Amino acid sequence: QSVVTQPPSASGTPGQRVTISCSGSSSNIGSDTVNWYRRLPGTAPKLLIYNNNERPSGVPDRFSGSKSGTSASLAISGLQSEDEADYYCAAWDDSLNGWVFGGGTKLTVL
Amino acid sequence: DVQLVESGGGLVKPGGSLRLSCAGSGFTFRSAWMSWVRQAPGKGPEWVGLIRSKSDGWTTVYAAPVKGRFTISRDDSKNTVSLQMNSLKTDDTAVYHCTTGGQFWFDPWGQGTLVTVSS
Secondary structure (H helix, E strand, O other), X not given: OOOEEOOOEXXXXXXXXXXXXXXXXXXOOOOOOOEEEEEOOOOOXXXXXXXXXXXXXXXXXXXXXXXXXXXXXXXXXXXOHHHOEEEEEEEEEXXXXXXXXXXXXXXXXX | OOEEEEEOOEEEOOOOOEEEEEEEEOOOHHHOOEEEEEEOOOOXXXXXXXEOOHHHOOOEEXXXXXXXXXXXXXXXXXXXXXXXXXOOXXXXXXXXXXXXXXXXXXXXXXXXXEEEEXX
16 A cells, blocks of 8 residues: 555546545655656656646646645646546655655546 | 656566666756656556765665665766666566656656566
């Protein structure tokens, strides 16, 4: 089991807003920033959100991140078919002295 | 454009060894922290370890499951980072990605190289 937990799946229809949660503990999300990665089918993961809520250049503002306590969330508004992908959260864990990733959430656009 | 290209994956028997390499281009390699992250089929990514830049001492940090078995090294003159994997186990089967970062985040990631540990 992952130290950081995510729901295995999420879904929405085009145009909807969906959120993906990421739950950790005081040694990871509770004490450090959260990053989100997206993996499109057949490609390598790509940084989507860093420092809890910042977007790298080129990432649309439809994607937003937030953090509260030991949990974080990724929100995608105006859902599009090309948003179908696997989404992962990650944070540094002070107790493990290493990075921890969530198990991933597979987003389906219905 | 920043590019990371991994090589060296393949099929190896349990207890065997394998060495992966990653060639970087399009960025100042010597200043970058470099990491390896693996992803087994159907699972989330798992951080393997990192090597810091020369200015940060070229020090390494490893995840518990690989500590003592895996070694990360770098050659800044060739813009390459390597992952020496010894005493391989079936649980080590995964696609291994090289990525810049590990200090704050990982970006970008290479396409990865598949390592299969099986008898």
